[in-house]
Amino acid sequence: MAEVESGGGRTVRMSPDELPDPGAPSVPSSLPDFGEPPIPEGPDPNATQLSEPGAAGAAPASVAARAARIPSVEDPAPSDSTTPVPDGIDALSDPYFSPAAPEDLTEAQQVVSIQSPVESLSGRKRRMSGRLIALIVVLALAAAGGVAYLTYSMELWGGKTLPNVVGLSEQEARTRLESAGFSVEVEYRMGDENVGLVFDVRPSEGARADASKPVTIYVTGERLVPEVVGMTEEEATQALYDAGATDILVTRTNSEEEPGTVLAVDPSEGSAFSSGDQITLSVAQPFTVPDVMGMTSADALVLLESQNIVGHVTYVDSDEERGTVVDVEPSVGAAIEPGTTVELSVSSPYPSEPASLMDYFEVTPEDLSAYLGEEGFTLVYGARYAHNGNAHAVYKGESGDMLHITDDPETAHYAGTSTGDVLAEGSGVGGVRYAFSAETLPEGGGRESEEGVRAVMEACGFEGLVDTCTQDDITLPEGVEASDDYHFICAYGQQGDYTWAIRIGGYGENTGVVAMVAPTSHFESADLSLTDDSVCDYIAYIDLFTG
Numbered sequence: 001m002a003e004v005e006s007g008g009g010r011t012v013r014m015s016p017d018e019l020p021d022p023g024a025p026s027v028p029s030s031l032p033d034f035g036e037p038p039i040p041e042g043p044d045p046n047a048t049q050l051s052e053p054g055a056a057g058a059a060p061a062s063v064a065a066r067a068a069r070i071p072s073v074e075d076p077a078p079s080d081s082t083t084p085v086p087d088g089i090d091a092l093s094d095p096y097f098s099p100a101a102p103e104d105l106t107e108a109q110q111v112v113s114i115q116s117p118v119e120s121l122s123g124r125k126r127r128m129s130g131r132l133i134a135l136i137v138v139l140a141l142a143a144a145g146g147v148a149y150l151t152y153s154m155e156l157w158g159g160k161t162l163p164n165v166v167g168l169s170e171q172e173a174r175t176r177l178e179s180a181g182f183s184v185e186v187e188y189r190m191g192d193e194n195v196g197l198v199f200d201v202r203p204s205e206g207a208r209a210d211a212s213k214p215v216t217i218y219v220t221g222e223r224l225v226p227e228v229v230g231m232t233e234e235e236a237t238q239a240l241y242d243a244g245a246t247d248i249l250v251t252r253t254n255s256e257e258e259p260g261t262v263l264a265v266d267p268s269e270g271s272a273f274s275s276g277d278q279i280t281l282s283v284a285q286p287f288t289v290p291d292v293m294g295m296t297s298a299d300a301l302v303l304l305e306s307q308n309i310v311g312h313v314t315y316v317d318s319d320e321e322r323g324t325v326v327d328v329e330p331s332v333g334a335a336i337e338p339g340t341t342v343e344l345s346v347s348s349p350y351p352s353e354p355a356s357l358m359d360y361f362e363v364t365p366e367d368l369s370a371y372l373g374e375e376g377f378t379l380v381y382g383a384r385y386a387h388n389g390n391a392h393a394v395y396k397g398e399s400g401d402m403l404h405i406t407d408d409p410e411t412a413h414y415a416g417t418s419t420g421d422v423l424a425e426g427s428g429v430g431g432v433r434y435a436f437s438a439e440t441l442p443e444g445g446g447r448e449s450e451e452g453v454r455a456v457m458e459a460c461g462f463e464g465l466v467d468t469c470t471q472d473d474i475t476l477p478e479g480v481e482a483s484d485d486y487h488f489i490c491a492y493g494q495q496g497d498y499t500w501a502i503r504i505g506g507y508g509e510n511t512g513v514v515a516m517v518a519p520t521s522h523f524e525s526a527d528l529s530l531t532d533d534s535v536c537d538y539i540a541y542i543d544l545f546t547g
Contacts, residue, residue, distance in 0.1 A: 159208040162215065165198050166205060170219045173198045183214040188221035190244050192274045195222045225271045225279065228262050233283045236262045240279055247278040254307035254338070255284035289342055291332045292325050297346040300325050310341040315348040322362055323349035350374075354397065355440065357432045357517045358461045358495065360405075365391065368405075369423035377403060382420040384427050391427035400437035409433035409516035410501070410542045431518035434460070445513055448505045452513075453491040460515045462500045464493040467536045471505075474540055475532040482545075487511070490540035499523050501539045514543065 163180050165173035174184045189199070200218040203209045223244045228236035233250060240248055253263055264282040267273055290307060292300035297313050304311040320326045327345035330336060350371035351359035360368060377395040385392055385407055394414055395403040404412060405423065407430035423429075436445065442459040445452055450468060457465065468491040471482050488505030500517040516539075523535055531537035 160211045162201065162203055162205050162207050162209055164205045165201055165217060168198050169196055170198065170217070173201075173217050173219075177215055177217070181211045182209070185214045185216045187216055187218050189218055190223045191220040192223070192244075192276075194220050196220065222272050223274065225265060225267050225269050225273055227269045228265050228281070229269065231262050233260050233262060233281065236265070236281055240281075244275045245273065245277070245279045246275050249278055249280045251280060251282050252285040252288075252290070253282045254287040254290070254309070256338075257284040259285050287336050287338055287340075289328060289330050289332050289334045289336060292328060292344065293332060294320075295325050296323050297325065297344060297349070298323075300344055300346075304342060308338040309336070310339065311344050312341055313344045313346050315350070316345050317352065318347035320347045322347050322359075323364075323367065352461075353459070354401065354403065355434055355436070355442075355459050355515065356461045357434055357500070357515060358498070360429055360432045361498070365423040365426050365428060368429065369421055372403070372423075377401075379419055379421060381414050381416060381418060382422045383416060383418045384422055385430070388430070389427060390430040391422040393422055393427075397437065397440070399439040401440050402435040404433040405429055405431075406433060407431050407518070407522065409518050410539050411546065412514075412543075431516070431522065433514065433516045436513045436515075441513055446504065448487060448489045450489070450491070452504050453489060453502050456502045456504070456513060456515055457491075457493075460500070460502075460517075462493060462495060462502070462515070462517075464495045465491060466493045467491070467534070469534070469536040469540055475534055475537045476541055476545065477530045480541070480545055486544065488540065488544060490536050490543075492536045492539060494520060497521075499535065501536070503540060503543050507544060 160181050162182070163176050165176055168176065170186060174186075177184050191199075196219065198217045198219055202216045202218075209215065226239045226243050228239050231239065237248055237250075255261075255263055257263060261284045262281050263284050266280040266282075267277075273279065287307070287309075289309070290303055292303060295303070301311045301313070316326065318326045324347050325344050326347050329343045329345075330340075336342075349363055349367040351357075351363060351368075354372075354375050354377070363371065372395055376398040378397075379393060380396050381392070381394040383392045384390065388407075390407055391405045392407070392414065393405040395405075397403065402412070404414070406414075409431040410433075412433060412435070436442075436456075442455045444455040445459065447455075448470075453465070453468065457463070468489055470489050471486040474482060474490075476482060485508045486506075488503060488511075490501065490503045492499060492501040494500075497520055498517050499520045499522070500515070502516075503514045505511050523538075526538060528535065528538050531541055
């Protein structure tokens, strides 16, 4: 036996007959050693020689074909010897084939594919693992997402962000939006507050929007009186309601226009208004006497004149408010022709009598001036108090009565030569002092007694007698004495917000009857401590003892 080294570093023991021919090609040394397969009994244990087709023990053609693909040493020359001729397959320990058993050669066997254990190094380097591929895909997606986010944040796609514009003026909002790349549309909603300011925007502030589409801003619009002149009353009223008005007053005006036609509106057309403002419609009607009852005479005359009617005023005594219309002839609503004269009965705005001193505070200064003129009083002195602008005026009646319009009615003092008609100019009445003449003295009013006081009270319209004092019980300031030449009775009372006083008598032959009245606040501010806090004593002292 001889030892022969096979591929893979293995040593095979072989008989001399099994040794390969030295002249035969050598077996490639690169073939791996897969061990020695078992050698079954038979004429050709390696089953590598083809038999005649159909011969017993012949290998299938597929097996022969596979054997032909395997590199091997050349077979030795044919021999008649019955000893199997080695073909080199066994020596090489071919892993792809094994001796075929006769019972396995009766039918074709399926080819078995076996992956070669030999693989080139370059092939391994070119193959990537699944994890590496997944990592690359994830990184690529992350990079793409980052780029998309960055470009979105830079507003290179996906629209632009709407800036904040609510609360801005229309022009400010428009400028800001156009600067951001948007076109602007404006819609107005009428309102009473924040006129001209943006109160809403669509799309909403902060949203991303397509800059190719306009942005709508909603602005509070100013309410304006619509054009309603010439409309019917119903049409005009509806137009005003649609504009936001809630308080509509309709007045009827005599006109030759179609009855029911709007002649005027106040405030005028195009004027701004708030929803709570009153809007007045003047609507045409046939000529009739308008309703002037309760109006002042001045307002009634203006209304009649505006409707082409002549008004004539007659003053009457009435318990209604002074200077207001208490009756009209023809009556209210009566049909008349344009230019007709209507008689207005007006509650006298004047004092009922010159001595009705309480009435002076209910008469306007202008009416009082006119009244005194009508009653024959002549202005002797006229000026204004510097501290409040009230009138300080002195009038003398035809019978010798003296009337003072003064803030200090407890004294008759005045100085100067001014004769301005301050009442006619609107100067107020702060108090009144009236000195009766013998002709105007009420019956019994000259007696220095309570009966005489009450007679004067009735003539002047006084009520609410509080106290009286005479020369016998008056309290005078220290150092002042009432001599026997003083003889008088003084009384005072309170009526509403006013304090009145009456003095009958005087000093020696210089006597008379004087009535006076002023707001109670005037006497409350006086220094009553001079007369032991007695209002009656204070008035008598100032009137008689201070000259």
